[in-house]
Amino acid sequence: MKEEVLTVKDLAISFQTFSGKLQAIRGLSFNLYQGETLAIVGESGSGKTVTARSIIGLLSKNSMIESGQVIFKNNDLLKYTNKQMEAIRGNQIAMIFQDPMTALNPTLSIGRQITEVLEKKRKMSRKDAVDEAINLLDLCGLANPKERMKQYPHEFSGGQRQRIVIAIALAGDPEILIADEPTTALDVTIQAQIIELLKKIQKEKQMTIIFITHDLGVVANVADRVAVMYAGKIVEIGSVDDIYYHPQHPYTWGLLSSMPTPDSKGSLYAIPGTPPDLLNPPEGDAFAFRNEYSLAIDFVKQPPLFEVRQGHYAATWLLHPKAPAITVPEPIQKRYEHFELKLKRGEIQ
Template identity: 60%
Template structure:
């Protein structure tokens, strides 16, 4: 497969009044042509900071402490801001979480799509208008010639998100980053937006990075999954490996807390505790496995030493001391076993038919 993006040993921190906040800590992953990579984790795990680093949209108090993001043989972390516009929106586009805050409330939606075409591609306005209407049709906006002249407040949440997707697609980008694009939408509209992104990905052979806190969302759209916790990737593998052969206790916890039609609502589990304080100081030293305080399977070594990645298969890795040859054998949670059993039953049923 053709590699289109490579993140190597990336470290991003932020200056705060209380000290240096370690947002992304030495993460690595690749993105291949035509695939969807899902990055999953709780709020504060470093998902969005990673996506903004790729887009060159880090805040002014951000510190690049090390690592690289390679795209077309160039390191995006070294490109000056005044030159980044050649990539941002043209080669790599992004769909943000809240479509209302992504759109200008006092500008007609058609003009906002046209702006991307006129500024980036130097397209004449007449041609840009025609192309904008074609994009609105492509993303499923009914009566695009009429709605071209309307304002964002005249659109529903789902339709506004479709406009944001049209803007992201305007310049034929190679990579599309979706930063929790369905969070602000109801369940029915969520499904429609996910189907639209998947349809466009296949038609355009796009590479997609899908950022989410919900493992359930990625089950049907991702090819590979990177699970993030406290600024690190803790498990990495194909979607079936993460869902049906998970190895990290944090992945177990995410799967156990995921509702499904088979779940007894009264027994839905929650991850105990809260994410750690990532501001490093003399009184708060980031040491060991930072999930240890919330992990009932934690051992003494988890509090003292950060686990390396252990190889589960050629495509599956997990950073947990439970995979060390000398670690005690533990059973994964019953809720996770149930998910795997249901998967095996569905597989057996499909084979019969």
């Protein structure tokens, strides 16, 4: 069994706003294993980025950690001071941000921005830092890295800037890399290139990655496990095969049904309604008012995470032994059949 490198336990985070206390993360727990890519998926506002920022200690001043732990190397990072986190941030846990243009300093050459990290985090000499920066840009697929070291962010395309941001994140030689929607601002072709780059880097450096996205389709070929978030909670977590071919939560069904496929005709499915107001979270299942399969209990009591199979859990009362049988959507039923076929062939353990 793979070694756990990070454990998040019962994390609850709120934000003080002009309208009141917004409960952004509500009892979040998951484990991260050595060398894996864990994708965290969900609609905007589900808490994905807040989760990532809490791990690396970059929450805003109006945030409050209500409860929970983030265990890394037997220490709770939530108890660390900002000064202590500086020793973790960058050279043990690094983060790639969503917009590469705002992540880069427009007044410094890209070479200086990378060498600065190498000199500070890895204590390299100026000459060694320059050589390593060129190697990192080459690893990240930037052509003519030596010549481009002297250029500034505005001289690069969006895809090239994202490669530079990845090179900066790698400069500290981190054990865990958090990629927060790294492909959202890019076109489809460049998205695919960045994903392939992350896969290549993980293989070469045996790195552990948390990949955050709102698009299930983006992570199909990059993730080992997928955690589906909704309203500050994980509602389903499992392997890629579990989530794509044997999903159990109605929210996951909705996300998968809204993905375009080669067979898609006409308009795509859209999950009805909107996410709940986390200033006043519902007592029961937060997805109940958007869920056409809701049971009476969904409106009064939050469901626990039921185990579907080893490593696959879903928080829905439909998995309770006394829940009525339902007819799942046709696209999801086809996925079930594909999953069962793969199980029968021994392609899934």
